[in-house]
Amino acid sequence: MMSIHPGQLDQWLASAEQTAPGQSPVVLDVREPWELQTASVSAQGFELIPMPMRSVPARYLELDRDRPIACLCHHGARSAQVVHFLMQQGFTQTVNIHGGINAWSHERDPAVPVY
Numbered sequence: 001m002m003s004i005h006p007g008q009l010d011q012w013l014a015s016a017e018q019t020a021p022g023q024s025p026v027v028l029d030v031r032e033p034w035e036l037q038t039a040s041v042s043a044q045g046f047e048l049i050p051m052p053m054r055s056v057p058a059r060y061l062e063l064d065r066d067r068p069i070a071c072l073c074h075h076g077a078r079s080a081q082v083v084h085f086l087m088q089q090g091f092t093q094t095v096n097i098h099g100g101i102n103a104w105s106h107e108r109d110p111a112v113p114v115y
Contacts, residue, residue: 001083003096004070007107012095013045016068020093025068030056030082031101035074039101039113046070053078060089068093074115075100 004012016025025046029036030053041048051059053073063069069091071079076098083096097104105112 001080001087001096002094003076003080003098005098005107006104009070009097009108010045012068012070016093020066020068023064023067025070026063027070027072027097028063028079028082029072029101030078031073035101035115038115039105041072041101041104041109041112053082056082056085060086063091065089065091066093068095070095070097072097072104073100075102 013025027041027043027046027048029041029048029050032052036050069086071082071094073079076096079100080096083094086094101112102114105114
């Protein structure tokens with residue numbers, strides 16, 4: 001499974017544009033609704049799709065297999081499980097954001113609250 005750090009997101013977005021031209025990359029936030037209210041990222045250069053982990057098996061068909069997807073959670077464990085699940089369903093351009101939104105706050109945007 002491929003994993004990127006939040007600090008590598010811009011590089012991943014540029015690479016995604018090369019491998020899937022015209023396909024807007026997705027950051028799939030698999031945290032719970034209360035977590036999204038506590039801390040959220042601003043969508044810059046990607047589409048942000050909230051989909052709590054427990055709902056992914058029922059909702060993954062809403063996602064386009066051809067779009068690059070980076071999965072985000074609190075520290076990276078839930079998102080890693082979702083990446084594994086999506087890969088089993090035939091998604092090929094899926095990565096885990098290692099360290100989750102906690103690392104995002106430290107590496108990309110200190111305005112994102114740590115919880």
